[in-house]
Amino acid sequence: MKVLVTGGAGYIGSHTVVELQEKGFEVVIVDNLSNSYKEVVRNIERITGKLPELEVFDLCDRNKTMDFFRRHNDIIGVIHFAAYKAVGESVKKPLKYYRNNIGSLVNILEGMKENNIRSFVFSSSCTVYGQPDHLPVAEDAPVRKAMSPYGNTKQISEEIITDTVEANPHMKGILLRYFNPIGAHESALIGELPLGVPDNLVPFITQTAIGIRDKLSVFGDDYNTPDGTAIRDYIHVVDLAKAHVISLNRMINDQDKTKPEIFNLGTGIGYSVLEAVKTFEKVAQQPLNYQVVDRRPGDVEKVWADTSLANSELGWKAERNLEEMMRSAWNWEKELANKR
Ligand code: NAD
Ligand code: WQD
Numbered sequence: 001m002k003v004l005v006t007g008g009a010g011y012i013g014s015h016t017v018v019e020l021q022e023k024g025f026e027v028v029i030v031d032n033l034s035n036s037y038k039e040v041v042r043n044i045e046r047i048t049g050k051l052p053e054l055e056v057f058d059l060c061d062r063n064k065t066m067d068f069f070r071r072h073n074d075i076i077g078v079i080h081f082a083a084y085k086a087v088g089e090s091v092k093k094p095l096k097y098y099r100n101n102i103g104s105l106v107n108i109l110e111g112m113k114e115n116n117i118r119s120f121v122f123s124s125s126c127t128v129y130g131q132p133d134h135l136p137v138a139e140d141a142p143v144r145k146a147m148s149p150y151g152n153t154k155q156i157s158e159e160i161i162t163d164t165v166e167a168n169p170h171m172k173g174i175l176l177r178y179f180n181p182i183g184a185h186e187s188a189l190i191g192e193l194p195l196g197v198p199d200n201l202v203p204f205i206t207q208t209a210i211g212i213r214d215k216l217s218v219f220g221d222d223y224n225t226p227d228g229t230a231i232r233d234y235i236h237v238v239d240l241a242k243a244h245v246i247s248l249n250r251m252i253n254d255q256d257k258t259k260p261e262i263f264n265l266g267t268g269i270g271y272s273v274l275e276a277v278k279t280f281e282k283v284a285q286q287p288l289n290y291q292v293v294d295r296r297p298g299d300v301e302k303v304w305a306d307t308s309l310a311n312s313e314l315g316w317k318a319e320r321n322l323e324e325m326m327r328s329a330w331n332w333e334k335e336l337a338n339k340r
Contacts, residue, residue: 002026002074003248006059006108007081008052009036011192012123012181015241016079017044017052018190023245027052028072030059031082035195043189059104069111077119077248080108083153087127087298088199090150101153102160109164112171119251120173121244122161126233126264126303127151128177135270136233136306139177139262147298158260165260172251173260179233179305180266181240183325184332191332192237201273202234202326205280206333209288216288218273220295223302229273229292231302233266236320236328240265243316250314266305267318276322283327 003020007013008029014036017027021044029041029052038054045051057064059082069075083101084090090097112120128151129137130144146152158175165173182202184191194203197213207213221228243265255261271279281288311317320328 001076001252002028002072004028004030004072004075004078005081006030006078006104007083009033009038009040009054010081012178012237012240013079013081014040014044014190015185015237016081016244018047018185019238019241019245021048021050021052025245028075029054030057030068032056032058035084036193040190046189047185047187059107060100062107062110065107065111066114069115069117073115075115075117076252077121078108078112078117079121079244079248080105081123083123085150086199087148087150090148090153094149097149097153101150102156105157105160109160113164113168116170118170118172119248120161120171121247122157122173122175122260124158124175124177125151125154126177126179126266126305128155128158129303131300132303135302136268136304137264138306139264139309162260166258169258172255172257174247174251175260175262176243176247177262177264178240178266179235179264179303181237182234183236183238183320183328185238186328188328188331188335191329191335201276202329205277205288206329208290209280209284209286209330210333210337214289216277216290217293218277218290219293219299221292222295225272225302227272227274230299231270231272231304233268233270233304234276234322234325235266235318236325239318239320243310243314246314246316261313263310263314264305264307265310265318266307268305268307270302270304271322276326279322280326280330283323284330
């Protein structure tokens, strides 16, 4: 069974391609390599023994996208990762984000509709909840006004997919709201490749530990949390990837819903920034240079997931703990350093 993975050369996409291949799916990746490298497919092959097909083009190009679907008329489902994801950049260049994240989505849904492809899995984000009133946050919590154009593209995309599935009874959708994906494949052959200075905590920690950055800035220690630093639900990227395969199988096996289903993907456990730092120091067996600075504008104080719906409906549960997440992230950073 052939599956299209858009953005499959990227961080979460590449891990998902591995899990799909290991479950016997044939994968075709479409990626314009705007935030990834084509060598990733060779590393996927080293892990799984199978080279995924890669087509390099921009999914905002409607003609190329439609042509792709006509040429691959045996695709049975789509997992859609391709998007820009830098929150800060999206505030400065909102139209770049709206064009890419919304334009590509509409083209893909049109291509699916025209070619009778039923199953669609979408990368959404816990950012849609903002700072929730109740923790852990469940899927029925209200969607809050987005704090950035990036976050808004996820909210708008969820609405576009919902409208499309409701209007087309043959189409099925699953919206996966990721919490904070971190870590890398245990082989250290694939992982996250941040361009420039990382915005996210864990790449900043590992780059500091390897000597690329001087020190980590901890953004605020005056939050209403036990140690004053902000709390997040970090999830291992391999656990996250597995949930995509389960979601796809759920739709292939005739999920009978008229609306997209929504699932939180996290561990259900919140860790503070300082707890994340301490866990890293433990697995790397070295101290990390850090300094507390002011809060980062736009950050929520604390958020972690109620994962009971994903546990009961998908039969999925995150298995890897924070130490395993940090260990794999650190191994990946060391592997990158070996190649430099
Ligand atoms: P990534 O940047 O590593 O992967 C995205 C891939 O899509 C890249 O390889 C990029 O080259 C490709 N791409 C982007 N625009 C494209 C286009 N128009 N046509 C073809 N290819 C295109 O990002 P990631 O961390 O793997 O994130 C994957 C998805 O998950 C994104 O939709 C992101 O918004 C979402 N998400 C990520 C996180 C996170 O923390 N990483 C959290 C929540 C949601
Ligand atoms: C985690 C914690 C920071 C960097 C973002 C997006 C979200 C989703 C995941 C895509 C926070 C603190 C960070 C640093 C720090 N992405 N921190 N020093 O902000 O929870 O979520 O990525 O959908 O939409 O907003 O993740 O890794 O940036 O931060 O102290 O150098 O680490 O303040 O508390 P965040 P993050």
